[in-house]
Amino acid sequence: MTASSPAPATARKLPAGALKAYIASLTGTSLEYYDFAIYSVASALVFPKVFFPNNDEFVGLLLSFSAFAVGYLARPIGGVVFGRLGDRIGRKKVLVVTLMLIGVATFLIGALPDYSVIGIAAPVVLVLLRLAQGIGVGGEWGGAVLLSSEFGDPTKRGFWSSAAQIGPPAGNLMANGVLAILAASLSNEAFLSWGWRVAFLSSALLVVFGLLIRLKLEETPVFKAIAAHGDRPKAPITEVFRKEPRALISAALSRVCPDVLYALFTVFVAVYATKQLGMTTGNVLAAILIGSAFQLFLIPAAGALTDRFNRRLVYGIAAAGTAIWIPVFFIMIQSRSEVVLTAGVVIGLAFHALMYGPQAAYITEQFPARLRYAGSSLAYTLAGVIGGAVAPLIFTALYAASGNWYLIAVYLLAASLVTIIGLALGRDPQPEEDLRLLGEATGQESHA
Known part of the structure; x- marks a missing residue:
C-alpha cells in the first residue's frame, strides 16, 4: 500500500442526475x-410471544433468532441472482x-396475523418473508453503490459511493426514533398487541419515497456506455x-473488520455494559445513538478523504487502529462512567466510519466495470455471512467462556489482520x- 494519491488530474462534469442518484442510493440502504x-x-x-408461542420461553427466543438469521443466509442468493441481472440488464x-x-x-x-389467528402458518410465512428480505438486501447493496458512484465523478468515487454506507446509522436512528416514540406512548401490552406493527408498516413511507426517485432516474452513464460497446457479460x-x-x-476480506467492529459497538456493548458493569439500557442506547449521529457526517467525510489520499492506506490504518482501540475501550469503561462510555463508543464508531466510508468504493473498484454488480454483490454478501452475521454469537460465546473481554479483543485483532x-x-x-x-460513449453520441 503506497501513500500516493489515486486521483488523476482529469475529471468530468457531473450528470444532472448525480444528486438524485446519491439520495436514491441512501434511501435503499436506510430502509x-x-x-x-x-x-x-x-x-x-415480540416474535417469541406472537409467532413462536411455546411453554419454554428460551425455545421461542431461539426460534425467533433463527428466523432472523435466515435473512443473512439468504443474502448470497440475492447477490447471485441480482448481481447477475445488474450486469446484464442494468443497475436501475x-x-x-x-x-x-x-x-x-x-x-x-x-x-401478518399472529399464531393465535392462523396457527403454524404464522411462523412459516414470517420465515418466508424474512427470506425475501434477505434476498432483496443481497441484491440491493451492490446496485445502490453503483447507482451513486457511476453517476458521480470516477476520480471521487470514495465520496459518491459513501451514499449507500450512510444507510446503517441513518436506518438505526430512524428505527430507534420510531421505537422510542412507541415505547413512550404505549403500554407494554399495547406494544405487544399492535404497537410493534406500526414500526414495520411505517417502512412503506421509505419505499414510496425511494421508488419515486429511482423510477425517475435514467440508467447509470457507465452501464449505458458498456451496453453501447456491446460488452455486457453473458455469465457475470x-x-x-x-x-x-x-x-x-480481497473485497470480501476487506469487510470483515468493519462488520465485526460494528456488531461490537451496536450489539455486544449493550450486553456487556448492562450485565457486567451494571449500567442502564438507556445509558448504552444513548451512547450508540450519539455515535450513530456522528457517523452520518464521518462516513461521507471518510470516503472523500480517501479520494485525496491512498484509499487502501487510510483503510488499513483504521483497521490497525481498531485493534489498538478495543482493549483501551474496555479498560476505560470499567469506570462505569456514562461520559466515558459515550466517548468510547463514538471513537469506536469513528474507526468504523474510516473503514466503512470508503468500503463501497474499495470493493467496487476491485472489479472491471462490466462485472461490478456481480463481483461487488458476491463480495458483500459472502463476507456478511462470515463477518457481521456470526459476530454477536462469537462475542457471546467468548464472553461466556472467559468471563471477561480479553478474548473479544483478540477476536477484533484477528478481524483487523484479515482486513489488512x-x-x-x-x-x-x-x-x-x-x-x-x-469519453468513448460521448464521442459516439457526438459523431452520431
Whole structure:
C-alpha cells in the first residue's frame, strides 16, 4: 500500500442526475438498516410471544433468532441472482425490484396475523418473508453503490459511493426514533398487541419515497456506455469466479473488520455494559445513538478523504487502529462512567466510519466495470455471512467462556489482520477505465 494519491488530474462534469442518484442510493440502504434494527428488537421482545408461542420461553427466543438469521443466509442468493441481472440488464431496473422486494416483505411482516389467528402458518410465512428480505438486501447493496458512484465523478468515487454506507446509522436512528416514540406512548401490552406493527408498516413511507426517485432516474452513464460497446457479460457470476478470484477475496476480506467492529459497538456493548458493569439500557442506547449521529457526517467525510489520499492506506490504518482501540475501550469503561462510555463508543464508531466510508468504493473498484454488480454483490454478501452475521454469537460465546473481554479483543485483532491482508491483495483506484468508457460513449453520441 503506497501513500500516493489515486486521483488523476482529469475529471468530468457531473450528470444532472448525480444528486438524485446519491439520495436514491441512501434511501435503499436506510430502509435495509431500518428493517434490521426493528427486526432485531422484535426478534427479542415480540416474535417469541406472537409467532413462536411455546411453554419454554428460551425455545421461542431461539426460534425467533433463527428466523432472523435466515435473512443473512439468504443474502448470497440475492447477490447471485441480482448481481447477475445488474450486469446484464442494468443497475436501475434491478434496484427498483430489490427496493420493492425489501419494502413489501417488511410491510407484510407488520400486517401478518399472529399464531393465535392462523396457527403454524404464522411462523412459516414470517420465515418466508424474512427470506425475501434477505434476498432483496443481497441484491440491493451492490446496485445502490453503483447507482451513486457511476453517476458521480470516477476520480471521487470514495465520496459518491459513501451514499449507500450512510444507510446503517441513518436506518438505526430512524428505527430507534420510531421505537422510542412507541415505547413512550404505549403500554407494554399495547406494544405487544399492535404497537410493534406500526414500526414495520411505517417502512412503506421509505419505499414510496425511494421508488419515486429511482423510477425517475435514467440508467447509470457507465452501464449505458458498456451496453453501447456491446460488452455486457453473458455469465457475470462465472466470469467473476474464473477471472477475478483475487479481487473477490480481497473485497470480501476487506469487510470483515468493519462488520465485526460494528456488531461490537451496536450489539455486544449493550450486553456487556448492562450485565457486567451494571449500567442502564438507556445509558448504552444513548451512547450508540450519539455515535450513530456522528457517523452520518464521518462516513461521507471518510470516503472523500480517501479520494485525496491512498484509499487502501487510510483503510488499513483504521483497521490497525481498531485493534489498538478495543482493549483501551474496555479498560476505560470499567469506570462505569456514562461520559466515558459515550466517548468510547463514538471513537469506536469513528474507526468504523474510516473503514466503512470508503468500503463501497474499495470493493467496487476491485472489479472491471462490466462485472461490478456481480463481483461487488458476491463480495458483500459472502463476507456478511462470515463477518457481521456470526459476530454477536462469537462475542457471546467468548464472553461466556472467559468471563471477561480479553478474548473479544483478540477476536477484533484477528478481524483487523484479515482486513489488512485483504487490502494488501487489492488494487488502487483506476478511474481511467470509467473515464475512457464515458469519453468513448460521448464521442459516439457526438459523431452520431
